[in-house]
Amino acid sequence: MTISEYTQIFALPFVSISALLAIRTFNRNKKQELENHLYKIRLDALSNIAFELDNFFIILSRGIIQLQIISTNSIQSDVSNKLEELSSNVDEQIFKCHSMIVKYSVYFTEESTQNLLNFTNNLLGETENDGDSLQTILEWANKYYDSQLILSNKSIDALREELHLEKIHSTLYKRLK
DSSP states (O other): OOHHHHHHHHHHHHHHHHHHHHHHHHHHHHHHHHHHHHHHHHHHHHHHHHHHHHHHHHHHHHHHHHHHHHHHHOOHHHHHHHHHHHHHHHHHHHHHHHHHHHHHGGGSOHHHHHHHHHHHHHHTOOOOOTTOOHHHHHHHHHHHHHHHHHHHHHHHHHHHHHTTHHHHHHHHHHHHO
């Protein structure tokens, strides 16, 4: 055997090991890239859900302001039509929130998704206001707003905790420091 044959024989294991390491590195990087992409999708899902919930509270707040205006200077026959329109606007946003949660539920744990769905189902609670004064309805709406805001914040905080956003923020802060 010549020297070049020995070189080829000894080079074969090194080439094989190098090829295996390259394949393993490629697979690991591919897996990391997929995980990063999935995490980005989850962040986008969280921001979209938070956006819709924020829109709900904006619409609810506007509804409460309109309710105050209605209660101070409206004709009795016009009140029920305006109340119906207000409740329709709020219900529409509740359905948007619910749809957004269902759409992005695949990206979160079952527990987090169920918390959000319970929150939106709670939003759809039935109220009886036959014979109630506008002032009573207004007081109820303010209490409703406050209690739902607390529940919403808890749900969003649970999603933030699931994504470990505080840990990421602290590590980014340390890197920039």
